[in-house]
Amino acid sequence: MIRPGRMIREVLESLFKKAATTKYPLVKAVMPDKFRGKLKFYPERCIGCKMCMRDCPSNAIIIRKVGEKNFEAEIDLAKCIYCAQCVDSCPKKALESTKEFELAGLDHEKLKVVFSAETEDTVETKA
Amino acid sequence: MAIALFNILIFPGFLFIGVFGMLAEYIDRKLYAMLQNRVGPPWYQPLADFIKLVAKEDIVPEQADARVFTLMPVVALTGTVTAFFCIPLWGTKALFSFNGDLVVVLYLMTIPTMTYFLGGWYSRSVFSMIGAARSITQLFAYEIPLFLCVLAPAMLANTWSLSEMTVYYNSHPWFGLFNIAGFVIALVALLGKLEKVPFDIPEAETEIVAGTFTEYSGRLLALFRMCIDVEMVVGASLLAAVFLPFGMHYGSAVGFGLYLVKVLFVVALLSVLRTIFARLRIDQMISFCWKYMAPAAFLQLLADLIIKGIHAS
Amino acid sequence: MPEPSNFRIPIGPQHPALKEPECFSIVLKGEKITSMNVRLGYNHRGIEKACEERTYIQDMYLIERVCGICSHSHATCFVQAVEEIAGLEVSKRAQYIRTLIAELERIHSHLLWLGVAGHEIGFDTLLMYTWRDREGVMDVLAMLTGNRVNYGMNTIGGVRRDVTSEQIPQILSAIDILEERTKYYIQIATEEVTLRERLSGVGVLSHDDAVHLGAVGPTARASAVDRDIRRDDPYAAYGELSFKVITDNHNDVYGRTLVRVGELMESYKMVRQILKNLPEGPIAVKAPRKIPAGEALSRYEAPRGEDVHYVKANGTDKPERVKIRAPTLANVQVVAHMLKDRYLADMPIVIAAIDPCFSCTDRAISVREQGNSTAGTMSWPTLHSYSIDWYRKQGIDFAELNKKFKIRGALK
């Protein structure tokens, strides 16, 4: 049967429903558990095999030797495509995906993040 | 003189109708969003859009006729606001009222469409020209049903003055009910006049970008958009005055409240209608108007004539 | 000024009807289209060449980004070819999970299409509702893979993430809701008069033309061409699933809509079958880095039609040649045929009805055109400084504003 205005009932019912959209920056978005967000690096676990560098599709990660058994990672968040292949490739689980996703910025240089083991905790310094 | 100037510029002139137009736009957009299960814009969105556009640079295309191009938004806005003065709003008397003002109002309300045509045509852009041709084609389709079903209540009231019509219907309130079919037809025709879905053919975004308004920017576009808001309010006011002329003799305060309710009711109906349809093609729109709307409007006219005959005898 | 009765209008490279840059140059007589040219290539990114310079693992993610919507299609198609060359035996569980993601992707793609089709004919309400409901399947995909698109689910030799037993009831309940909603959309599509008016008899492609011009996917199936790679050339777990190939003989956009909603219903069935029969086992086998010399052709039924990948290996860790034939390239050629002598107003929906994905279609190389500063045209830097100057004259100085306010969203 053909009739005009077939959606009218659904449409009017919506008036009394909660909106499906959210006011995003005011209401935080929740990421799923397996979400591949900004990477985290644990320098103490790294053995410097550089498998992550080799497999990275966009050459976003650089592992540098800064001392005896001490490595630091420089991750270019602008180049990273967040595929988390490096997390899979790492034999010692020195890399990890976090749920952080709001990474936009105005300065390209600030998107290069260096993780190093200068202190007890993993500190994050800007390159 | 001072009062006349106040009436024209501030109340119920440009300032009032501009603010009211923005309110109507907000109600329309918010309701449209809510009907689609969205949050929708905040209350200041129409004002923010207006301020943003006013702050932008006006660009006149090199090939366009600069005079016509820049004049048209002003003409459109003036035409619609003038029509507003002749419509009885919250009392039974309009600001300017004379015998035959009904025809003048209908005439003034075609001016925006004509300016869309001229502005679009003289933009010299292909999208604008197609949009212009479409808006004038559409004009011939919806204008006849709109005229016929606005004239029907006038025939019943035996006057060509909107103010006298409201006086008549306020003394014979039950007669207004005979025009409900006309109200529905006028509402659909108004969708065409306001270029809203399913009749937004002249500015069909996915086909011809923005139609007439493709080349407009900055203050000129702000004026045009304001004109569309105002047109919506004027159209809704006309429908309210002609088809919903109730409670206009209770005095200004009650009348003003009732007026707002009536206009926003018409605006809400327009929003619901534009939510539930897909855009028609121009040929489908024209055949719909001539096959169904025009005959229905004639029937309304006939019904009113018969009622008038019975009432007189 | 052009002759008013005979316009040539450019639809694209930038146009609201197109979500991606391609150019359809249309000659109009009044509202009728008299002829049309298609110029593709605005989206070439050099993916095929780039694949030759990267390792297989890197290529996988590159190929996943050929297209956002059918990312799993391209990645799976490529990975299957590589596995065939390397002679890898992929476990049953991995095959099933791949098929699960593939069908979920089809659901999200077809719902997306339904919304886009609504938008193209000015029915934004349909767009809003279908996209709202599409969030259900997007959430399932995000739960299973981590992301809403570019799932990164494939690896050479299997899949990267497992489906846990807690996830299965969640997927099933999402599918139940979607099935209910899809039934409603079938009612809308068949009963709403304005929708029928805009879709019926539009973009007609007869059965013979569809075969002759080589249409693929739902576009062909709506012209009663009974072809589906999932059945004809089964891959992954499709050989073990029972499903119908939906065809229709309306030959128009309305038929294409019916085929797509019909396929949605079939996909729900398939997802249930997969979850019921999910075999136990490992999800991936170890793949060598160097793939032995050889060649393979892989075919895959993407939501838009047949996707073809050819891979030639030369014994190193980088492929010798990767060839991608996306479904839209086969379908875009029927558009010009379908639009001849039709109305301009039908153009957006006819183009949308093949569900075009021009990013898929164009892959080869990108070179930006030089911005020339001849009279009337401004180069990008000139335009940029001009706009800043213009606002400064209005009393708004963006340089000052930037200093004054910390822009929200900047990196913490």
Added chain:
Amino acid sequence: MSEENDIQQELTGQFSFSIDKVRIQRVRRIFAVIPSEKFAEVFDYAVKKLKFVILAAITGLDEGPTLGFIYHIARENGIVLNLHVSVPKENPVLKTITPYFPAADAYERELVDLLGAKVEGLDAGFRYPLPDDWPANQFPLRKDWKIEMLDKKEVTENA
């Protein structure tokens, strides 16, 4: 795999090139290497007699001294025949297959633009996929082509 074997038999029986040129890689996949002078004949036979009525794709390859072209054609039931033909790089001339498959137009233009093949019988039209101002005699899918070979200025502008 009887159907694949039948096709193999029929091809080798009909044309006098040896059986090792037609290889069944797996179920539904047949690869055949064909001398370029025989190509038109074999292709016609495969499409008209053997009913390979679907054109899946045309792949172009740079094989050093020669350019290789693989025509992937398929039957309705999923069997794919891959016809490999090589032509010398100095004079890479092909005959168009658009009379059989109008859709081949785009695939052949791709060969012309990206590998520098010369396709006989292909009508002049829009370029695909490269831009109109692409320098002549630069074919990006050839192995000796590097991005540096493009005019430097064009690449860095606007970057």
